[in-house]
Every structure is written in C-alpha cells, then in structure tokens.
Amino acid sequence: MNDSPKSRAGRRVVALPPEIIPDLRAHLERFAETHENGRVFTGPNGGPLKHSGFRRTWHRTCTAVGLPDLHFHDLRHVGNTLAASTGASLKELMSRMGHSSTRAALIYQHASQGRDRAIAQALGNAFQVARETKIENASGT
Structure with missing residues (x-):
C-alpha cells in the first residue's frame, strides 16, 4: 500500500479553526498512540484500525444518529463545501484541499x-x- 498522497499538492499544512483544538486534544489524549509517529486513529484494542471494523462501527454510529447513508468521504465534502462558502478563492480552496486541478476544487463551490x-x-x-x-x-x- 502506498502511503504517499496522489500528487505534490496533497502534501500540505492546513490551518485549523482554533475553536476545534480542545476537541482534537481530547481525542488525542483519549484515543491516539502517544509516540512521535503514533496513529491518530486506532482500533478498539489500540492497534491499527482495520477497514472492516471501522466500517461496521461507522455504519452503526451513522444509523444511531439518523444518517444511515452517510459515507466517511462525505465529511471531506462537507468540510470543503463549508470552506468554499467562506468566500475563499478557487486557488485557496485548491491549496487547502490538496487539489492540483481546478476541476476537482470546483465541485465544492455549490x-x-x-x-x-x-x-x-x-x-x-x-x-x-x-x-x-x-x-x-x-x-x-
């Protein structure tokens, strides 16, 4: 499995809203591995997150909150759509999303x-x- 992004644009630093930092810290303290290159998301027993286990948990959680058809990648779409709604330029959105073409970034400008x-x-x-x-x-x- 290749762990590299699809393009050079995919490797980037993205600014986060300061309002979510406390939630991220709480997640890291509770769930993430503590060593320098530790995983941010781990499986139920602290090991690597397996696709099949994640899928089961994701579907169960989505159904419980009334969103049974929500796909994990939909979260990226929502985040990018919200970023576009701030008035960001196409170039800014491309940089933030890691897109090297305008075609991909235009999808989020609803x-x-x-x-x-x-x-x-x-x-x-x-x-x-x-x-x-x-x-x-x-x-x-």
Whole structure:
C-alpha cells in the first residue's frame, strides 16, 4: 500500500479553526498512540484500525444518529463545501484541499440561495458606497 498522497499538492499544512483544538486534544489524549509517529486513529484494542471494523462501527454510529447513508468521504465534502462558502478563492480552496486541478476544487463551490443573497448584499453595499462618493464629490464636500 502506498502511503504517499496522489500528487505534490496533497502534501500540505492546513490551518485549523482554533475553536476545534480542545476537541482534537481530547481525542488525542483519549484515543491516539502517544509516540512521535503514533496513529491518530486506532482500533478498539489500540492497534491499527482495520477497514472492516471501522466500517461496521461507522455504519452503526451513522444509523444511531439518523444518517444511515452517510459515507466517511462525505465529511471531506462537507468540510470543503463549508470552506468554499467562506468566500475563499478557487486557488485557496485548491491549496487547502490538496487539489492540483481546478476541476476537482470546483465541485465544492455549490451555489446556494443564502450565498446569493450575501453576494447581492455585498454588491448593494459597494453600489451605495460608490453612490455616496459620487454625491460627495459632486457637492464638493
């Protein structure tokens, strides 16, 4: 099994929101191996996480919380969609996600009514500032 990312873009440092650091620390203290190259996720007995065991646990947990069709990779999609909704540029999203092509990153830039309203409001604000500047310049103040 190859442990390397698919492309050079896949090897990167990604900033995390400081609000999640306490949860990450709690996870590391409770579940992760403590040595320098230790695993962040381990199996039930502390060894390597096996695909079959993880799948069973994942499906059981998803069903228990009412999301029986949720796939693990869907978490990446949600995270990347949320990152895109912050207004990040395509290049910023590509860097954050480890994509070397725009095609892959464009998948996460979903249009939404809420975002469309925010864009309209920002355009309206810019228009208002331009109008006020024009009026000020015309009146000589």
